[in-house]
Amino acid sequence: MTILVTGSAGFIGFHLSRRLLERGEAVVGLDNLNPYYDPTLKAARLAILEGLPGYRHARLDLEDRDGVAALFAETRPTAVVNLAAQAGVRYSLESPRTYVDSNVVGFLNILEACRTHPPGHLLFASTSSIYGNHANMPFSVHDAAPHPITLYSATKAANESMAHAYAHLFGIPATGFRFFTVYGPWGRPDMALFKFTDAILKGQPIDVYGEGKMSRDFTYVDDIVDGLDAALTRPPAPNPAWDAAQPDPATSAAPWRVLNLAANRKVELLRYIQVLEEKLGRKAVLNLMPMQLGDVPSTEADTAETLAVLGYQPKVDVEEGVGRFVDWYREYYGV
Numbered sequence: 656m657t658i659l660v661t662g663s664a665g666f667i668g669f670h671l672s673r674r675l676l677e678r679g680e681a682v683v684g685l686d687n688l689n690p691y692y693d694p695t696l697k698a699a700r701l702a703i704l705e706g707l708p709g710y711r712h713a714r715l716d717l718e719d720r721d722g723v724a725a726l727f728a729e730t731r732p733t734a735v736v737n738l739a740a741q742a743g744v745r746y747s748l749e750s751p752r753t754y755v756d757s758n759v760v761g762f763l764n765i766l767e768a769c770r771t772h773p774p775g776h777l778l779f780a781s782t783s784s785i786y787g788n789h790a791n792m793p794f795s796v797h798d799a800a801p802h803p804i805t806l807y808s809a810t811k812a813a814n815e816s817m818a819h820a821y822a823h824l825f826g827i828p829a830t831g832f833r834f835f836t837v838y839g840p841w842g843r844p845d846m847a848l849f850k851f852t853d854a855i856l857k858g859q860p861i862d863v864y865g866e867g868k869m870s871r872d873f874t875y876v877d878d879i880v881d882g883l884d885a886a887l888t889r890p891p892a893p894n895p896a897w898d899a900a901q902p903d904p905a906t907s908a909a910p911w912r913v914l915n916l917a918a919n920r921k922v923e924l925l926r927y928i929q930v931l932e933e934k935l936g937r938k939a940v941l942n943l944m945p946m947q948l949g950d951v952p953s954t955e956a957d958t959a960e961t962l963a964v965l966g967y968q969p970k971v972d973v974e975e976g977v978g979r980f981v982d983w984y985r986e987y988y989g990v
Contacts, residue, residue, distance in 0.1 A: 656734055657680075657682075657683060657731070658675055658680055658682050658683070658732060658733065658734045658735075658736065658887070659682075659683045659727075659730065659732035659735045660684050660685070660738065661686070661735075661736070661737045661738055661739035661765065662738035663682070663684025663686050663712070664684065664697040664698070664701040665686065665697065665700075665738060665843075666837070666843050667738050667780070667834070667883075668736075668738040668739070669841055670841065670876050670879075670880050671736060672684055672704050673707070674880050674884060675884070676704065676709050676710055680709060681711075682704075682709060682710050682711070683713065683732060684701075684704060684710060684711070684713065685712075685713045685715050685723075686701070686714065687714060687715060687716045687717075687739075691741065691746070692843055692844045692845050696844065699987075716757075717739050717760075717765065719764075720767075723764045723765065723768050724767070724771065727768035727772045728771070728772060731772055732772075734775055734777075735769060735774045735777045736779075736883060736887075737765050737779040738779075740757055740761075740780060740810075740811075741753045741757040741807075742807075742843065743845055744807050744949050746807075746845075747949075748805070748806075748948065758807075758813070758814065759810050759814075762779070762813075762818075763817065765777075765779075766817060766827070769821065769827050770821060770825050770827065773825070773827055774827075775828070776828050776829075776830065776887060777818065777828065777830070778829075778883060778886055779818060779829065779831050779832070780832060780834060781811045781814060781815055781831040781832055781834070782807070782833055782834055783834065783835040783836070783872070783917070783954050783956065784804075784805060784808035784951075785800045785803060785808055785811055785815070785833055786833075786954070787800065787802045787804040787808065788951055792953065792955050793872075793919070793955040794915065794954065794955065794957060795905075795915075795957040796833070796904065796905035796914060796957075796960050797903055797905050799904050804949060815913055818831060819911045822907065822910050823908075823909035823911070826910060828910040828911070829911050829912075830890070830891055830911075830913070830914060831912070832879075832882065832914055832916045833916065834874065834879060834916050834917075835872040835874045835918070835954055835956050836871040836872060836874060837874050837879050838875065838976060839876030839877065839976060839979065840876070840979055840982075841876075841983065842876070842980065847927075851939065852931065852935065852984050854939075855931070855932070855935055855937050855938075855939050856935065856990055860939075860940040860942040861928070861939050863924065863925075863943050863944060864924075864944050864946055865924065865944075865946040865952065866943040866944070867923070867925035867928065867941065867943060868952070869946070869950065869951075870921040870922060870952070870954070871921060871922065871924065871953070871954050872918055872919065872920065872922075872956050873918060873922050873976070874917045874918045874969065875918065875970075875971035875975075875976035877970070877971060878918065878971055879916050882914070882916040882961060882965060885965040885966060886914075886965055889965060890910065891910045891911055893907065893908050894907060894908065894912075912964070914964060914965070915956040915957060915960070916961065916967070917956030917969070919956055919969060920955070920972075921954065922973050926973075927973060927977070928941070930973055930974055930977045934978045
């Protein structure tokens with residue numbers, strides 16, 4: 656296969672691209688290496704990918720309609736994994752137009768390119784933030800989630816709807832993945848684990864929102880990659896049992912579906928910090944703060960559908976995953 660991975664120098668895109676390359680697939684990576692966070696980290700990820708046989712990089716913005724179209728025309732990917740996006744819930748309060756440009760306009764360019772040069776499967780990143788303040792736990796893809804509470808999650812909800820429209824109109828098989836709080840080596844510096852580690856090693860206090868009582872379905876990056884990899888050659892077919900009178904939000908009469916990718920276990924934030932303290936061998940100074948605008952008290956995924964469709968079983972618990980992150984952080988930064 657020739658697989659186009661957008662956001663290939665990003666956190667999840669890097670791990671997926673490396674997995675594919677190491678088993679001999681051809682990967683076309685698309686990433687603009689923007690400065691939302693330290694571009695030297697992105698460049699270091701990219702250097703690893705470019706050292707592996709079968710990798711080709713295109714430095715492009717998703718918003719570059721002509722550039723994206725030309726890349727598809729030249730490479731004719733057999734599968735597309737769209738992981739490029741403006742990430743971060745809190746930053747969407749500061750720079751909302753950035754999210755529309757990247758996540759909506761950029762995704763439309765991907766869909767239009769898929770329309771012209773249809774791949775066998777389009778996989779795209781959605782988010783657990785789709786569920787907003789949904790009270791039913793664990794979150795199921797079969798429950799409607801009509802009320803995103805941040806612009807970031809609203810753009811991801813738009814992605815799901817846009818992909819469905821193109822699946823319905825043009826038969827493009829599309830699977831959206833709702834990621835739950837992904838962490839691990841080479842992670843994003845704006846995420847809690849990275850910021851906490853940096854502050855603890857410097858002897859600085861860490862800001863703990865929701866007074867640490869929030870819980871999250873923390874998901875190790877290798878488990879995310881397992882799910883994406885398993886889905887590559889399993890495009891959705893139309894659901895023959897789909898009933899417009901009782902519509903299932905997770906499937907469709909078109910070749911489209913959404914799936915949760917998660918550890919399927921929620922962990923309280925204070926426990927997460929305790930594990931980090933144990934792995935670092937240092938105590939954190941906690942600055943307990945109220946919840947921030949756009950935060951939710953808890954997330955937990957129901958992954959029964961993902962298991963049924965992909966045979967997906969998360970393997971890495973928080974204790975092991977945080978330990979792997981700390982090992983990487985110490986080696987990468989020499990601390």
